[in-house]
Amino acid sequence: EDQVTQSPEALRLQEGESSSLNCSYTVSGLRGLFWYRQDPGKGPEFLFTLYSAGEEKEKERLKATLTKKESFLHITAPKPEDSATYLCAVQAPSELSFGAGTTVTVRA
């Protein structure tokens, strides 16, 4: 059974304090790994797609990387507006599986 596990569940950061979120997965035939940002009461907002190990994508203070077993979302010098729940999702041949998310709170 395909599984996607995100850690930690929650992360509290001081503004400017860089950190990383982890998404580990066990799927057969990875077709793609997606990162989304979800604000309270809203739908997920697409951030990145990664397709193969070694691939990296960047957007402002966020950088996503992918290995054969996990993906990391690095947040560099976060600001309060980066506070959100970050979801990863893994596309296998037959389905898309979501992790439970990491809720990031950045204090000014």
Added chain:
Amino acid sequence: GAVVSQHPSWVICKSGTSVKIECRSLDFQATTMFWYRQFPKQSLMLMATSNEGSKATYEQGVEKDKFLINHASLTLSTLTVTSAHPEDSSFYICSAIGPVGGANQPQHFGDGTRLSIL
């Protein structure tokens, strides 16, 4: 680009009534739309997948007679929760993908509908 609009954003109704939620792709043709349910502090659970012009495919455990899905056009899918009861209260989110890129392209999500059944 790739904007998905969902309406209404919040609905409160009495037990036993039916509720219709609309999901529209505003700037692309959505060949496939997905309906999810999300409980507080939990991940998204796929309910069903619908392709334009054909019957929806429901996930195991999802009652197709309870959650009616119609995908009549390339820009609109609807989810009707029939005879809703308090246990149907949840956050419902739709997403869509277009014809280019197949199943491996990212899904684009609406802003969800908060359904509260009294």
